[in-house]
Amino acid sequence: MNTNVFSNTSAPVIIELKNIVKTYYFISHEIHALQGIDLKIRVGDFIAIAGSSGSGKSTLLNIISMLDTPTSGEVYCDGEDVCTMTDKVITRFRSKKVGLIFQNYNLIPVLNVLENVAFPLQIQSVKRSECLRKAKDILSQVGLSGHLEHRPAKLSGGQRQRVAIARALITEPEVVIADEPTAALDSKTGMEIIDLMRSLNESARTTFIFSTHDPRITSCVNNVLELMDGKLQYN
Ligand SMILES: Nc1ncnc2c1ncn2[C@@H]1O[C@H](COP(=O)(O)OP(=O)(O)OP(=O)(O)O)[C@@H](O)[C@H]1O
Numbered sequence: 717m718n719t720n721v722f723s724n725t726s727a728p729v730i731i732e733l734k735n736i737v738k739t740y741y742f743i744s745h746e747i748h749a750l751q752g753i754d755l756k757i758r759v760g761d762f763i764a765i766a767g768s769s770g771s772g773k774s775t776l777l778n779i780i781s782m783l784d785t786p787t788s789g790e791v792y793c794d795g796e797d798v799c800t801m802t803d804k805v806i807t808r809f810r811s812k813k814v815g816l817i818f819q820n821y822n823l824i825p826v827l828n829v830l831e832n833v834a835f836p837l838q839i840q841s842v843k844r845s846e847c848l849r850k851a852k853d854i855l856s857q858v859g860l861s862g863h864l865e866h867r868p869a870k871l872s873g874g875q876r877q878r879v880a881i882a883r884a885l886i887t888e889p890e891v892v893i894a895d896e897p898t899a900a901l902d903s904k905t906g907m908e909i910i911d912l913m914r915s916l917n918e919s920a921r922t923t924f925i926f927s928t929h930d931p932r933i934t935s936c937v938n939n940v941l942e943l944m945d946g947k948l949q950y951n
């Protein structure tokens with residue numbers, strides 16, 4: 717089966733899922749959140765996962781980002797079997813390779829924009845001056861040079877989302893995984909965020925995989941994987 721119909725099939729595979737099943741056990745019944753997902757994510761991919769509420773988008777992204785484990789099936793990152801890695805190795809792997817963007821931004825309210833973006837590098841013990849230099853650079857790429865000193869509460873939803881994107885990018889991850897990055901935004905701002913992610917994808921070849929259930933967003937991207945009842949739909 718073609719497990720990623722939109723990919724540049726000559727690019728190396730970064731993450732591969734084989735027959736992923738995720739079942740939640742809730743009181744006395746089972747919820748079949750993912751039912752046999754096969755997917756290859758390649759360097760430079762720009763993939764939107766679409767599907768209605770409850771179709772399994774967050775569950776799938778949590779498994780791709782190694783935040784959660786499947787009930788059965790295999791996950792490979794750079795060809796290595798994630799199921800055989802210890803939690804410590806997975807955490808190190810993730811902090812090196814993956815940038816995460818959450819729906820509610822998860823910014824630190826007491827830090828200003830510059831400090832929020834510098835934070836992931838600071839906890840990697842990078843010199844403070846270098847962290848701030850890189851944070852300024854990335855904030856200028858996302859159009860926020862004029863807001864470095866502002867706290868998140870002073871920003872609009874679109875600006876907060878840009879800060880979250882900058883923070884995910886500062887460690888130069890190979891893959892950025894974003895769960896509904898546009899959900900809290902109006903459609904114009906949402907499309908601006910998608911355009912921004914795409915320009916970073918084109919300029920730095922960063923791989924992006926994000927979920928959305930907004931048809932206005934899926935109609936303006938090239939690569940859409942449709943999830944329905946925990947299964948990928950192939951047209
Ligand atoms: N921790 C959990 N325990 C039990 N069931 C869960 C859990 N997380 C998700 N589910 C169920 O798994 C299914 C898939 O949920 P998931 O959150 O992945 O969907 P989604 O596509 O992200 O939905 P939304 O668009 O609303 O965010 C749903 O039926 C949901 O109720």
Ligand SMILES: [Mg+2]
Nearest residue numbers: 773774775895
């Ligand atoms: Mg979700």
